[in-house]
Amino acid sequence: MNSRQFSKLVSYLSKNYQIYATQEENGQVVIDELHDAKKAVLDNRLPFYSWKRFFVPECESLFEYDGVSLTPSSREQGKQTVLLGINFVDLKSIILYDRVFAADTYYQSRRNNLLIIAHNFLPGPENNLAHVEYKEENLKQYSFDVFLAAQENSVIGHKKTEIEYRVFAGSEKGEKVLRESGYKDYQRIECLGLLSEDRSGSAMNVFRDKLTNHHNPKIWEELGRRCIECGKCTIVCPTCFCFRLDDTPSLEVGQGQRQRCWDACFYQEFSEVAGPSTGSTGSPQAGSGQAPKFLKTTAEKIHFWYYHKFARIPDEHSITGCVGCHRCYQVCPVGIDIKKVLEDVYNS
Amino acid sequence: MINPYQTLTAQITDIKDEVLNMKRFWLKLDEEFDYSPGQIIFLSIPGFGEAAFAPCGKSDDKRTVELCVRHVGKLTGKLHAMKIGESVGIRGPFGHGWPLNNFQNRHPEPFAKSQDKLREGSDGRYEGDSSTLPQNDKKKNILIVVGGMGLVPLRTLLLNREKYLSPETKIQIFYGARTPDDFLFKENFDRWKKEEIDLQLTIDKACLGWNECVGVVTALFDKYPIVENAAAFLCGPPIMYKFILQKLQEKNASGEPSRTASGEPSRTTSGEPSRTISENDIYMSLERRMHCGIGICQHCAIGPFYTCKDGPVFRYADIKNIPGAI
Ligand SMILES: Cc1cc2nc3c(=O)[nH]c(=O)nc-3n(C[C@H](O)[C@H](O)[C@H](O)COP(=O)(O)OP(=O)(O)OC[C@H]3O[C@@H](n4cnc5c(N)ncnc54)[C@H](O)[C@@H]3O)c2cc1C
Ligand code: SF4
Ligand code: SF4
Ligand code: FES
Numbered sequence: 296m297n298s299r300q301f302s303k304l305v306s307y308l309s310k311n312y313q314i315y316a317t318q319e320e321n322g323q324v325v326i327d328e329l330h331d332a333k334k335a336v337l338d339n340r341l342p343f344y345s346w347k348r349f350f351v352p353e354c355e356s357l358f359e360y361d362g363v364s365l366t367p368s369s370r371e372q373g374k375q376t377v378l379l380g381i382n383f384v385d386l387k388s389i390i391l392y393d394r395v396f397a398a399d400t401y402y403q404s405r406r407n408n409l410l411i412i413a414h415n416f417l418p419g420p421e422n423n424l425a426h427v428e429y430k431e432e433n434l435k436q437y438s439f440d441v442f443l444a445a446q447e448n449s450v451i452g453h454k455k456t457e458i459e460y461r462v463f464a465g466s467e468k469g470e471k472v473l474r475e476s477g478y479k480d481y482q483r484i485e486c487l488g489l490l491s492e493d494r495s496g497s498a499m500n501v502f503r504d505k506l507t508n509h510h511n512p513k514i515w516e517e518l519g520r521r522c523i524e525c526g527k528c529t530i531v532c533p534t535c536f537c538f539r540l541d542d543t544p545s546l547e548v549g550q551g552q553r554q555r556c557w558d559a560c561f562y563q564e565f566s567e568v569a570g571p572s573t574g575s576t577g578s579p580q581a582g583s584g585q586a587p588k589f590l591k592t593t594a595e596k597i598h599f600w601y602y603h604k605f606a607r608i609p610d611e612h613s614i615t616g617c618v619g620c621h622r623c624y625q626v627c628p629v630g631i632d633i634k635k636v637l638e639d640v641y642n643s
Numbered sequence: 644m645i646n647p648y649q650t651l652t653a654q655i656t657d658i659k660d661e662v663l664n665m666k667r668f669w670l671k672l673d674e675e676f677d678y679s680p681g682q683i684i685f686l687s688i689p690g691f692g693e694a695a696f697a698p699c700g701k702s703d704d705k706r707t708v709e710l711c712v713r714h715v716g717k718l719t720g721k722l723h724a725m726k727i728g729e730s731v732g733i734r735g736p737f738g739h740g741w742p743l744n745n746f747q748n749r750h751p752e753p754f755a756k757s758q759d760k761l762r763e764g765s766d767g768r769y770e771g772d773s774s775t776l777p778q779n780d781k782k783k784n785i786l787i788v789v790g791g792m793g794l795v796p797l798r799t800l801l802l803n804r805e806k807y808l809s810p811e812t813k814i815q816i817f818y819g820a821r822t823p824d825d826f827l828f829k830e831n832f833d834r835w836k837k838e839e840i841d842l843q844l845t846i847d848k849a850c851l852g853w854n855e856c857v858g859v860v861t862a863l864f865d866k867y868p869i870v871e872n873a874a875a876f877l878c879g880p881p882i883m884y885k886f887i888l889q890k891l892q893e894k895n896a897s898g899e900p901s902r903t904a905s906g907e908p909s910r911t912t913s914g915e916p917s918r919t920i921s922e923n924d925i926y927m928s929l930e931r932r933m934h935c936g937i938g939i940c941q942h943c944a945i946g947p948f949y950t951c952k953d954g955p956v957f958r959y960a961d962i963k964n965i966p967g968a969i
Contacts (some may be wrong), residue, residue: 310646320683357648360689363730365650395939400644507947510966537941540648540934542690551690553648558940567931587881589931595967603941610947 296460300478305332305636307476308377308477312410314370315349317342317380327561336541337380337418337443337458341620345385349409350392354556357401357458360542361550363518368552370404374467381413381439383429384422387618388533389438390490394612395536401555413439414460418620425499429624431461440641441481442468449523491613499615502605502640511643512594518636521629528557528623528631534604534616535559561597566590601636648938650687650732651684652675653708658727664826665713665792666723667699670731675705677758680800680807681928681956685936687732691721695933697796698736699828703804708733711795711827737936737951741800741876741926743807777959784813784870786920788887790860790879794827796928796955797878803836806927815841815870819860819879822846823853833948843867861890869894872917874924877955884927885949886947888959895919925959 296306310312314329317336324340381389389411396402415429434442443460462478464470465486472480505511512540529535539558544551558565566589590596608616617633624632653670661667678684678698687693700709703891714723722731751765780854787797787806794816800807801814808814816835820826823846835842843863856866860883877887931943938952946965961969 346852358689363650363687363689363732365648365687365689367646367801369651380895398647399939400646403644438856510968536939538934539942540693542692544690549690552825553689558934558942560941564932567930568666591967598966599944602946603944607944607947 296309296462296476296480298458301443301458301460302332304473304478305329305335305379305639306474308332308379308472311475312375312377314377318378326380327345335379336417337414339382339418339447340443341382341384341418341422341622342466343622343625344531345388345620345622346378346381346386347392347476347533347536349376350389350406351536351538351557352405353394355401355551356554357540358553359550360521360553361547364552367400370401370406371408375408375410376574376608377412377472378409379412381411383413383415383426384416384427384618384620385533386413386437386439387427390436390488390614391534391608391611391612391616392536393438393488394614399493410437410441410472411465412443412469414443415445422621423619424621424637425615425617427454427619433490434463434465435484436490437465438486439465441465441473498637499609502637503609504520505640506606506643509643511640514636514639515594515598516517518597518631519592522561522597522631523629524561524563524593524596525628526561526630527558527626529561529600530557531626533618533620533622534608537565560590560603561596563588565596594628597631601640605640647935650685650733650734652730652731653733655727656707657767658725661711661827665711665827668710668712668722669700670708670710670733670895672706672708672733676708676733676734676736677705678702678708678799679740679743680803681796682736682738683796683933683936684710684733684735684737686712686718686722686935687734688721688725689719689732691718693732693734695720695737695936695955697955699795699798700802702799702806711798713792717780722852728855733956734937738954738956740956741797742874742956743800768861768942768962783809783811784873785815786869786873786875787814787816787818787876788860788877788879789816790819790883791821791825792827793878793928795878797876797897798828799838800833801831804838813839813841813873815843815867815873816926817843817863817867818843818864819843819847819883822848822850841867861886864890864894869920873920874926875920877925877927881969883927886952888925888969891920891925895921916953922960922963923958926956927959927969928955929957929962930955 309329309332316329317324318327319336324342324345326342326344327481329335356368356583358367417423417427417429431444442463446459446461462481464473464481464483470483537558537560538555541554541556542551543554557560568587590599605617647697648958649820651672653672655668656671657669683697685693686696695711696712698708699711709911712719714720789797832842845858845860845863846853856862877884929950933943933951934940936951938949943950945962945968
C-alpha cells in the first residue's frame with residue numbers, strides 16, 4: 296500500500312466511521328478525532344496519552360437505577376469506531392485488556408465496536424523499554440483488524456518520504472474495510488491474541504521472581520520517600536486498569552447511575568476499610584478510631600503498583616503488565632524512572 | 644454473557660437488634676441462593692453503593708440470607724434505617740469459605756499457586772505442583788478463635804454442623820469480646836454447649852457478674868488446653884491474628900513436637916494426640932476493601948491473591964510470606 300492508497304483508505308473510513316487517529320498538534324503526536332483524512336500520521340512518535348480510554352473509559356455507566364432495581368445501561372450496538380495508528384508497543388496493551396475483561400459484557404460490547412488499525416513503527420529506545428521488536432511471524436499473537444507494516448528502507452522517523460506498507464487483515468471486519476475501500480493486495484492472517492511471555496531466564500521473569508520471592512524493602516522505602524502519590528502515572532499508563540464502583544444520583548429521587556471509574560492504588564481510600572469496631576475486637580488496640588488501611592505507606596503503595604505489573608499480571612495473564620512505553624516517567628513530577636527502578640530490582 | 648454486577652432483589656423480612664450498633668437482617672429472595680460458610684455476598688442499595696458481608700444464618704433455607712451488620716458508614720447506615728418490607732440488592736456469593744467435610748475438599752488453589760510451589764509448565768505457564776500440597780484429612784477437629792464480629796462468618800458452619808462436618812468432629816471456640824454485652828448470637832450459646840461445643844468466652848476488662856475469663860482472646864490459650872488434632876479457623880481484626888499466631892507458635896515450640904513437613908500429625912512420645920497446629924492447618928478470613936467482587940478491580944489484592952475471589956478465607960501457609968498480608 297503506498298501513500299496514495301493509504302489516503303484512499305483513510306478517506307473511505309472517515310466517510311463511513313468515526314475515526315480516532317494519531318495526528319500532529321503543535322509538533323506533538325496526539326490521539327484525536329479525525330476530521331481531515333490528510334492529518335492522520337503514522338510514525339514512531341508515542342502519543343502522550345495511550346489508547347486506554349477507548350477500551351476502558353475513565354467512567355462508564357453500568358446501570359441506571361431506580362429504587363432497588365438495576366437496568367443495564369444501554370450500549371450502542373454495531374456502530375464502529377476506528378482507532379487508527381496504534382503503534383507496536385501500545386498494541387500489546389490491548390492483549391492485556393482483552394484478557395482482563397474477557398468475561399465483562401460492557402467491555403465486550405465496546406470492544407466489538409472498535410476497529411483497530413495498527414502499525415509496526417516502534418518508538419525510540421526511550422519509549423520502548425521492553426525492547427519490543429517487530430517480527431512478521433509473531434503478528435498473529437496480537438489482536439488487530441488491519442496491520443500496516445512499513446517496509447524497511449521506506450521511512451524512518453517522521454520525515455515524509457514515500458512509504459510502502461505490507462497490509463495484513465487480522466479479522467473479517469478488517470478484510471471488509473480494506474475491500475470496500477478498494478484495496479485488495481492484503482494478506483489475511485488469523486489474530487489469536489495468544490502472546491505469552493513466561494520465558495524462564497527472561498528479564499521479566501527475573502523481576503517476577505525478585506518481587507515474589509525476594510522482597511527488598513529498601514528499594515520501596517527509598518521510592519516511598521520520593522513519590523507524592525499524585526497518581527499521574529496510573530492515568531497515563533496504558534496497563535493501569537484498576538477501577539471503583541460509584542453510585543451517582545440524578546435529580547430524580549431514588550434514581551441515578553452505578554458507574555465504573557478509574558481508580559489508582561496511590562489514592563488514600565483505595566485500601567481503606569471500616570474502622571475498628573465499636574464492639575470488641577478482642578484486641579488491645581481496639582477502638583483507636585482511625586480507618587485502617589492495608590496500603591499504609593507510600594512505599595507499600597508503590598510496591599503494590601510494581602507488584603501488580605511485574606508479578607500479579609504475569610501470573611494471571613501470562614504477559615507482563617508493562618509495555619515499556621515510559622509514559623509513567625514522562626509525567627512523574629518527582630522523576631521516578633521505571634527503567635531505573637527495574638534495574639534496581641534486577642540487581643537486588 | 645452474564646453480568647456479574649447485576650443484583651438479585653431481596654426483601655427484608657425481619658430485623659433484630661443484635662448488640663449496640665449491630666443489627667441482624669433476614670433477606671428473602673425469589674430464587675435460590677446457595678453459599679458455603681465463610682463466603683461473602685455483596686449487598687447493594689442503589690445510591691448508597693455496595694459492600695461485602697458474610698452470610699451468617701442457617702443455609703438450608705436457600706431463599707433466605709441472614710446478615711449481621713455493623714453500622715459504620717453510608718451503606719450500613721442506610722441499611723440500619725430500613726424497615727421490614729423494604730428491598731435491597733444482593734450479588735454473589737464470592738470467594739472461598741472455610742474448608743469443610745474434614746478438609747477433604749482441599750482449599751482451592753488460586754490462579755497463582757503459592758510461591759515455593761512454582762514450576763514452569765510445558766506451555767511456558769506456571770503450574771502448581773499438587774504433590775506438595777498438604778493433605779489435611781488427618782485433622783479431625785476444629786479450634787475456632789474469634790474476636791468481636793469474627794463469629795459472623797462462622798455461624799452458618801455451627802448452625803448447619805451436620806451438613807458440613809462429620810459427626811465425630813469436635814469443635815472448640817475461643818471467643819473474645821470487649822464486654823459481656825458485645826457477644827453476638829448469645830441465643831445460640833446454650834444449644835451449642837448442648838451439642839458439646841466447647842465454647843470459652845473472654846472479655847477485655849473485668850466487670851461485675853462476670854465469672855469467666857478476663858483478657859484478650861489469647862488469654863484463653865493459657866487457661867484451656869486446645870482440642871487435639873485440630874485445624875484452627877480464625878476471624879477477627881488483623882492485630883488479633885498477630886497475637887494468635889504468636890500464641891500458636893509458642894504452643895508448638897513448648898514441649899510438644901511440631902508436625903512434620905509432610906503434614907503427618909506428630910504424636911508425643913507418650914502417644915498422646917497432637918495439640919499443636921501447623922501453619923498448613925491455620926485458616927483465617929481476611930478483610931479488604933472490595934469493589935468488584937470478581938478479581939478485577941485490584942482493591943482487595945494481597946500479593947498474588949484476590950481476597951474476593953481466592954479468599955476471604957486463606958490458609959496461613961499460603962500468605963505468611965506476603966508483606967502486609969496480615
Ligand atoms: C470479606 C468481608 C466480610 C465482611 N463481612 C461483614 C459482615 O458480616 N458484617 C459487617 O457488618 N461488615 C462486614 N464487612 C465490612 C463491610 O463490608 C464494611 O463495613 C462496609 O463496606 C462499610 O460500608 P459503608 O458504606 O457503610 O461505609 P462507608 O461509608 O463507605 O465507609 C465507612 C468506612 O468503611 C470503609 N469502606 C468503604 N467501602 C468499603 C468496602 N467496600 N469494604 C470495606 N470497607 C469499606 C471506608 O473506608 C470507611 O472507613 C466485611 C468486609 C469484608 C471485606
Ligand atoms: S508502567 Fe510505565 S512504562 Fe510500563 S506500560 Fe505503564 S506507563 Fe508504560
Ligand atoms: S507519578 Fe510519580 S509521584 Fe505521582 S504517583 Fe506516580 S510515581 Fe508517585
Ligand atoms: S473486589 Fe477483589 S479484585 Fe475487586
